[in-house]
Amino acid sequence: MSYKATIGLEIHAELKTSTKMFCSSQNNADETRANVHVCPICLAHPGTLPVINREAVRQVLRVGVALKGTLADYTEFDRKNYFYPDLPKGYQLSQYEFPLVSGGSLNGVDITRVHLEEDTASSIHDEMTGETLIDYNRAGVPLMELVTEPVIHSAKEAGDFGRELQLLLRYLGASDADMEKGRMRLEANISVSNSDELGTKVEIKNINSFRAMERAVEHEIARQTDILDMGQKIAQETRGWDDSKQATFSQRVKEGSADYRYFPDPDLPSLKLSQIEEFSEDALKKTLPELPSERRQRYIHAGIKAADAEQFAAYPRLADFMDKVIVGNIKDEAFIQRATNYIVNDLVSIIRDINKRDTDLRGEIPISSMNFTKIMRMLGDRRISSRGAKDLLSLVIKEGRDPETVASERGLLIDAAGLDVESAVHNVLTRNKEVVADYLSGKQNALQYLIGQCMKELKGAVEPTELRVILMQTISSRSAT
Numbered sequence: 001m002s003y004k005a006t007i008g009l010e011i012h013a014e015l016k017t018s019t020k021m022f023c024s025s026q027n028n029a030d031e032t033r034a035n036v037h038v039c040p041i042c043l044a045h046p047g048t049l050p051v052i053n054r055e056a057v058r059q060v061l062r063v064g065v066a067l068k069g070t071l072a073d074y075t076e077f078d079r080k081n082y083f084y085p086d087l088p089k090g091y092q093l094s095q096y097e098f099p100l101v102s103g104g105s106l107n108g109v110d111i112t113r114v115h116l117e118e119d120t121a122s123s124i125h126d127e128m129t130g131e132t133l134i135d136y137n138r139a140g141v142p143l144m145e146l147v148t149e150p151v152i153h154s155a156k157e158a159g160d161f162g163r164e165l166q167l168l169l170r171y172l173g174a175s176d177a178d179m180e181k182g183r184m185r186l187e188a189n190i191s192v193s194n195s196d197e198l199g200t201k202v203e204i205k206n207i208n209s210f211r212a213m214e215r216a217v218e219h220e221i222a223r224q225t226d227i228l229d230m231g232q233k234i235a236q237e238t239r240g241w242d243d244s245k246q247a248t249f250s251q252r253v254k255e256g257s258a259d260y261r262y263f264p265d266p267d268l269p270s271l272k273l274s275q276i277e278e279f280s281e282d283a284l285k286k287t288l289p290e291l292p293s294e295r296r297q298r299y300i301h302a303g304i305k306a307a308d309a310e311q312f313a314a315y316p317r318l319a320d321f322m323d324k325v326i327v328g329n330i331k332d333e334a335f336i337q338r339a340t341n342y343i344v345n346d347l348v349s350i351i352r353d354i355n356k357r358d359t360d361l362r363g364e365i366p367i368s369s370m371n372f373t374k375i376m377r378m379l380g381d382r383r384i385s386s387r388g389a390k391d392l393l394s395l396v397i398k399e400g401r402d403p404e405t406v407a408s409e410r411g412l413l414i415d416a417a418g419l420d421v422e423s424a425v426h427n428v429l430t431r432n433k434e435v436v437a438d439y440l441s442g443k444q445n446a447l448q449y450l451i452g453q454c455m456k457e458l459k460g461a462v463e464p465t466e467l468r469v470i471l472m473q474t475i476s477s478r479s480a481t
Helices: 054-066 155-172 210-229 281-285 292-301 306-314 316-326 333-354 369-380 386-399 403-409 421-431 433-440 444-457 464-480
Strands: 004-014 078-081 091-094 109-118 122-125 132-135 142-148 184-193 202-207 237-242 247-253
Touching (some): 004 155, 054 109, 054 142, 054 155, 091 109, 155 210, 184 210, 202 210, 306 316, 306 333, 316 333, 316 369, 333 386, 369 386, 369 403, 386 403, 421 433, 421 444, 421 464, 433 444, 433 464
Parallel strands (some): 202 237
Antiparallel strands (some): 004 142, 004 184, 109 142, 122 132, 184 202, 237 247
């Protein structure tokens, strides 16, 4: 049979606020000491009253504007009742009927809702003793939950959406969305059917990376397909993902909304958001930066290849550097292409070599935009060769000095008047007659070898593309005679 997979995502992201969602305890995701950012409110002591974090509400509304969703006029917080050992109150403050944001889309995927709730504490399991300890530093941290419509049909599409949302949250400054540190968590709802109707939904939890989500979704689609092929029914349940076994496993029967017994929290006021000027859509739009999709389009319109535009958008610090480099050369398409090539290839390679851990390129750029621009202009003016530009870039990063001075001292400047390209080509062809014969017999690699020998003879002072033309013309004229 032909089966169709349908996927919906639920994504949680911890928000970057100074305090927790309903109290004044510090929201410090980097804290390593246990149970130091706690108070009677987030520990759920009797008689304590929560207070809504205004900044957390504003951040979720900004996400809604970026998604082009509908912002709520009226909203309220509900008690979601279920037992977890790391949920101090015995219920979670969340939103049910009146989320802050409804609708919108991202990366071609429709959004159902975006709402605000509080995070749970952290359970720490000691495999040696079998004991479980609770760290309440995370309890009460503001948590944004985004739910998509069930319109995703492949693991790749799900992974692409998650990566784009992570990038958007970082652009907005709403969340670090660091999955390794648990600041962004993924859940996938998957059903498989051989008709237009949706199949039985299975939720997968414990997913800690986008690649793991893609593997989990692929595995679950295959598992459900095998069950249907055997004529059996899919059980609606919650399953976990075991990355070491590359398989999902059953955790519990999936609860429905009725099982949570939602009701409005009596200790928190409902909010009439239209009465708060800073929460208006116009006011929120003014706080938005250039979004990833907008940045990609701007670069493409400037003549940058789509793949390079994607890389710049994915690494904002690198993109900020690129903006400084091209700001005075926006109409010089050759300069932009040259700068793009050296940034995405040579500069990125140097950055990753300097700091092996900085694979996501969020660290400092090790050269000023001014010095990098000087190198690109020297290359464009043919004062240095492409090989010389690569060497000069490394030297300037290492020594932190002016490119002109370094190029002069290291003999990287091209002395155009003193070049005798014709003699160099003649010498190379004379010394490599067998290689010339190979080229004439159709071996294209032979030409590459001859170009390399000429580059060596001329100490990189002439571009390989120029040498290619000269060599081909010279060999052609010699063979004709």
